Amino acid sequence: MPEGPASTLSSMIIAHLDLDAFFAAVEELEDPTLRTKPLVVGGDPHGRGVVATANYEARKFGIHSAMSCAEALRRCRHVVFVRPRHSLYREYSQHVWETVRGVVPTVERTGLDEGYLDVGEVAATFLQARKLAEAVQTSVRAATSLTCAIGVSTSKVVAKIASDHRKPGGLTVVPEGHEASFLSPFDIRRLPGVGPKAEQRLVAGGVETIGSLAALPEGELRRLLPGSVGRMLQERARGIDPRGLDLQTQRISISVENTFERDLTDRAQLHAELRRMAERLSQHLRDTGRTGRTVSTKLRYTDFSIRTRSTSLRVGIDDGEQIGELACGLLDRALTDRPGALRLVGVGVSGLASHRQLALV
């Protein structure tokens, strides 16, 4: 693709960076004997755990993220299972992003292992952007021994699909003017925002590639994906995505949830579980100097359907007993509306405020 010194660019240049099999890669660095083995970071293969990350050895057996660990074990008898160590991943992640900011200062982190870079701030052309992306890859590797894939284009959506294009470790640059033709052949599911539901609807309507979504007549689009979602996805399928980098980092809600080893019906046990989770939540609130005004309880029934009940207070709270009490009341309400055994309960708070804000200023 041509990427010559394209005069002045009115549009953005955005890169998307994605660390390769991040959790698994960290575990391999911590224990190099894992490097040659199929590895899954995730839950209990004999319980209800799922795969968080599989290394590339494990992927050869068809193992991938979100698959149940039991299924992963069936696909490869000698796969090694490791429990996630999130605080370790956070440390590695911080180191990575500090390194990235040394090359491109403006970054939006969208997860421990991925984020967008404002390359346009440092590069004027796509040729320069490519050099910069290579420099990011080199420095991350030098600083942390981790590898990453990067996509560069004029928008978030194209940069993201580009970073996914050559994995692991690849670099894909899609210059201005080539966005739609680059996206066109990809499977519809690769478009961010198209999940299982939208995919099903689109495929039922004969739309299987991003290009055919881009070309879909207005009426057809409205029939398959009503509402603003459809229009937005079609715009993105055409490579049009006005979103800039979102640099604000404040949490909107925090929550704790737990799937039981076996489904639970006993009210006292459920209450005890909620109270323990409320205590954890409360600890987290106090550690970070925040309170929440809205408490919600989440129930997942055996058929996987989800109910939530929530209640709002006039003032924020951080007390574990109080949150637990409210959460139990909400659980009772939900179970009155729809009785049944539960496989998961959760409790969350939103409407967060930081009560040390004034003191810090």
Added chain:
DNA sequence: TCTGGGGTCCTTTATCGG
């Protein structure tokens, strides 16, 4: 004994005061 845990955003519906 399929199917985690932590989030965000959007839409619809209910409720309430003016």
Added chain:
DNA sequence: TCTGCCGATAAAGGACCC
């Protein structure tokens, strides 16, 4: 006094993402 409308906010559900 009754009714309708409007806007704001809360509550609930759904889809999606890593």
